[in-house]
Amino acid sequence: MPNEIKSLNEECGVFGIWGSHPDDTASLIYHGLHSLQHRGQEGAGMVVTDDQRMMHRMRDLGLISNVFADQEQFKTLKGSIGVGHVRYATAGSHGLKNIQPFIFHLDNFTDFSLAHNGNLTNADTLKKQLQDKGAVFHSDSDSEILGQLIKISQKENFLDRLKEALQQIEGGFAFLLSTEDTLIAALDRNGFRPLVIGQREDGSYVIASETCALDQVHATYVRDVEPGEVVIINQDGITTDHFTTDTNLTICSMEYIYFARPDSVIRNVSVHEARKRMGALCAKENPVDADVVVGVQNSALSAAGGYAEGSGIPYDMGLIKNQYVARTFIEPTQEKRENGVSMKLSAVRSVVKDKRVVLVDDSIVRGTTIKYIVKLIRDAGAKEVHVRIGSPALKFPCFYGIDIQTTQELIAANHSVEEIKEIIDADSLGYLSVEGLIEAINLKSDNDYHGLCTAYFDGHYPTPLYDYQAEFDQKAEELGLYMEERKID
Ligand SMILES: O=P(O)(O)OC[C@H]1O[C@H](OP(=O)(O)OP(=O)(O)O)[C@H](O)[C@@H]1O
Ligand SMILES: NC(=O)CC[C@H](N)C(=O)O
């Protein structure tokens, strides 16, 4: 499995199109997926439905450029409806069988394809129930559950089957499906994952995980898909339906902090601007006398810019990133991770020598990256290194679609801020508060959660955890994690 050595692993990206010229569809999906590559690097695929209502698929392990290296093959993918996916596993193995989109055959109905970003929290329970009823699974990922539920539904039309299936699954999901003539999108009741609708000049519709994919295919943003919504696009145009109206928006705050591309806009909030505000508020909450602000590539550059603006301390490029870091075919070990950081980042001596440096990163997971960089900057002659993090301390895992490591591996679940400061050998360490994060993202939502899931920082999971609950409670107890005013038990 080609896997860049990263600490925070991505999730998945979905891209769908309806009504494009049959010769262009595969290429448009390719370009859309290319701009979503940061969301998943394990494998990719696309399904295109032709004028005879037949579905054609290409998928493989690896990056977009490898999977679709032979674009001559796009000639076999002609049609006006298509769905694409980039994967990073959250459930199930890393093999080809789990690379999406999946295709299902529904006797006497329609074939349909399916692509999923997110993680279902009651997948194990549902899978057992489905197998008891005779369902045969072709993958071991949670995403297949939705297709199997649609297959066994007794409802008479596809949309009713889909809605009945969506009502049974829990957790995080942004689904794209195509039938023989329709493109459909569905978002979970909390809207954990981003999903946007756009339209191209030729009238074709695009639905994608992030607006950067709309820009890539010259589509204009129309609107975000809403929690609990089912969007249907076919020859009647675009229509909306709901599988539930019992919704509560709590979009994943890590999308704004780390995962999404900074040029994307999620629910009318620019990711770059939100990160800048995180940095600026972090400066307000954690001021320090220093000479220069340095950001850790890739994802902390916006927050570092914000810290510089907020503090009045000049920003400079004290670190550079090697763009050609080797990829490895084995699972990262701690040693590999350390080597990976050292291959990836180097200090610019002229910027940090004899300076009091504020080093800004977006997050600390295990502490590997920041510990290494503090040393790098000290070795390059810095007088002091003050670490500032543009988000709160990560203490709790995610169950809704991002691969935040298990609680045991999260340094902040096991150590106080003072201890972490010692471990990483910083002169001082400051995190953004949860209140600061909410203010920085500034979603216009008046629910208890301010429209955001901040569970990774405060343990306030906005839903029950279903199949994950018992194990989580046990680990939290073992680690003595205290969930203040947990809102839902
Ligand atoms: O504490 P750690 O376990 O080292 O993890 C934290 C680091 O992981 C992420 O970056 P990553 O290197 O994954 O990718 P990036 O280049 O996109 O920032 C994040 O931005 C931090 O820099
Ligand atoms: N990261 C994701 O969104 C992954 C989707 C799905 N849970 C899988 O494991 O393939």
Ligand SMILES: [Mg+2]
């Ligand atoms: Mg990073």
